[in-house]
Amino acid sequence: MHIPSHLKYTKSHEWIRLEIDGTVTIGISQHAQELLGDMVFVEYPKIGRKLKQGEECAVVESVKAAADVYAPMTGEVTEVNSELESEPEKINQDPYAAWLFKLKPADLNELNELLDAAAYQRIIESEIH
Amino acid sequence: MKKTPLNQIHRDMNARMVPFGDWDMPLHYGSQLDEHQKVRSDAGMFDVSHMLAVDIRGEGARNFLLNLVANNVTKLVQPGKALYTCMLNEQGGIIDDLIIYFLTESWFRMVVNAGTADKDVAWIRTKRDELMPGLEIIPQFNLAMIAVQGPNARAKLWQVIIGSQAATENLKLFQSTVFDKYFIARTGYTGEDGFEIILPADNAEDFWNKLHAVGVTPAGLGARDTLRLEAGMNLYGQDMDETTNPFESGLTWTIDLKDPRDFIGKKALLEMPIRQQLFGLLLEDRGMLRNHQEVFTRYNENGDKNQITSGGFSPTLNRSIALARLPSKITIGDEVQVLVRDKKLRASVSKYPFVRNGKSLI
Known part of the structure; x- marks a missing residue:
């Protein structure tokens, strides 16, 4: 299972990357895309929307099922990856490049509450076994 | 979990296995979309061994079926001919949808859905006891079923079963024949040309591997569902069940109320507001x-x-x-x-x- 060590993760299978400008980029993990199968639709949060940590804010749908994406941190949506609108399969091809949206976090300390790669790995293993 | 004779092969091919009713079945082998496209453009194969063949054998089999199912088995004239039909309860609700193959006057074969198989066999036996006690109802648990579907499906099958081309190339839609140990029907659930093949369970792995070797793509339940939806074919348990009747399920074409023949559910259908x-x-x-x-x-x-x-x-x-x-x-x-x-x-x-x-x- 590919779990890059420079990213943070959530139990609900989002990955989070802190950018140099203080925003965070959010996508779904390799494990999540494998579970869901071929992606066919993405619904983004509106730019400017203020999200609370844990709030449902986006949807990814595969041929099989719809899955909610939750805000990993409190903050304001600054950008969405509209490329996925026409090419949702990019999430399957490279889930760590195919980001969904960016947030300007209200409190960067929330990053410390997120899972590191090793902790996320343990979560996946406990789901599988 | 019940397993088909091809369970190990699916695992060896890295299928994502999922529970489908009581059965452990392949959802896909990597990409459901690729499998779908392969069936539309070339040839794919599905393990449908979870479905059950039920043989109706004995004197009067046709008369029994005239009453048991809603479509009219009088249409089955030529041996090998197949008929899609609903089996209804007295209220006109759909117990199952199935295909009946006419083999001989004393041998008809029904192929029923996996999820309803136990209930179907119990129902058929009850009706047999009431209507025609001499008939034998024989569920065939030692058969495998493989659907080979797509524009190139027939040609690929002919490569695998040597000599089968002559026996099957003139089959029309909804016709079948027996060749060697294979029961071959020109039917399917994808909207593409192809065959559904029933064969002894012991031969299933070898047959699957040979189809794979000539370029037939393994396809899972995921692709089967998107293909049948595009083809506008009903799925039992979703598009209809015992609480719905054929008229409100897009299956009016399988019912002939003008025919004087009586069948189970007919009275209810005649009185029903649609x-x-x-x-x-x-x-x-x-x-x-x-x-x-x-x-x-x-x-x-x-x-x-x-x-x-x-x-x-x-x-x-x-x-x-x-x-x-x-x-x-x-x-x-x-x-x-x-x-x-x-x-x-x-x-x-x-x-x-x-x-x-x-x-x-x-």
């Missing part, structure tokens, strides 16, 4: 239609529940499509609204099938 029918839907907004979503039309009345019975993504049309049970009065082209999570999305009412033989019909 307010709903299955229609196709094409989603016009961005989003995804899914099973059980509520549909709003101009005709909401009588408290009938208007909802999607099967919805999803159509790879061929590259948009979301559905079958939905809607008021009969609705017309093709009407706009309706579908409740998707917290939003009402626009969809247009469409005829179906949506796709046949690789081509969009929309």
Whole structure:
């Protein structure tokens, strides 16, 4: 299972990357895309929307099922990856490049509450076994 | 979990296995979309051994079936001919949909759905006891079934079963024949040409491997579902069940009420008010239609529940499509609204099938 060590993760299978400008980029993990199968639709949060940590804010749908994406941190949506609108399969091809949206976090300390790669790995293993 | 004779092969091919009713079945072998496209453009194969062949043997088998099922087995004239039909309860509700093959006057074969197989066999035996106690009802648990589907499916099968071409190339749709140890029918559940093959379970692995070797792509339940939805074919348990009748399930074509023959459920069908029918839907907004979503039309009345019975993504049309049970009065082209999570999305009412033989019909 590919779990890059420079990213943070959530139990609900989002990955989070802190950018140099203080925003965070959010996508779904390799494990999540494998579970869901071929992606066919993405619904983004509106730019400017203020999200609370844990709030449902986006949807990814595969041929099989719809899955909610939750805000990993409190903050304001600054950008969405509209490329996925026409090419949702990019999430399957490279889930760590195919980001969904960016947030300007209200409190960067929330990053410390997120899972590191090793902790996320343990979560996946406990789901599988 | 029940396993088909091909279970180990699916695992060896890295299938994602999922529970399907009582069965451990392959959902896909990597990409459901690729498998779908392969069936539309070339050839794919499905393990459908979870379905059950039930043989009806003995004197009077045809007379028994005339009463047991809703479609008319009088249409089965030539040996090998197949018939799609519903089996109804006394209330006109659908116990199962199935295919009946006419082999001889004292041997008909039914192929029934996996999820309903136990219930079907119990029902058939009860009716046999009432109507024709001398008949034998024989579930065939030691058979495998493999569907080979796609524009190149027949040619690939001929490469694998040496000598079968002459025996099967003149089969029309819904005809079958026996060749060597293979029962070969020109039927399917994808909207493409191809065969469904019934064979001894012990030969299944070897047959599957040979098909794979000539380039037939293994395809899972995922692709089977998107293919059948595009082809506008009902799925039992979703598009119909014991609480719905053939008229409101897009299966009126399988019923002939004018024929004087009596069959189980006929009386109920004759007396039944029909307010709903299955229609196709094409989603016009961005989003995804899914099973059980509520549909709003101009005709909401009588408290009938208007909802999607099967919805999803159509790879061929590259948009979301559905079958939905809607008021009969609705017309093709009407706009309706579908409740998707917290939003009402626009969809247009469409005829179906949506796709046949690789081509969009929309």
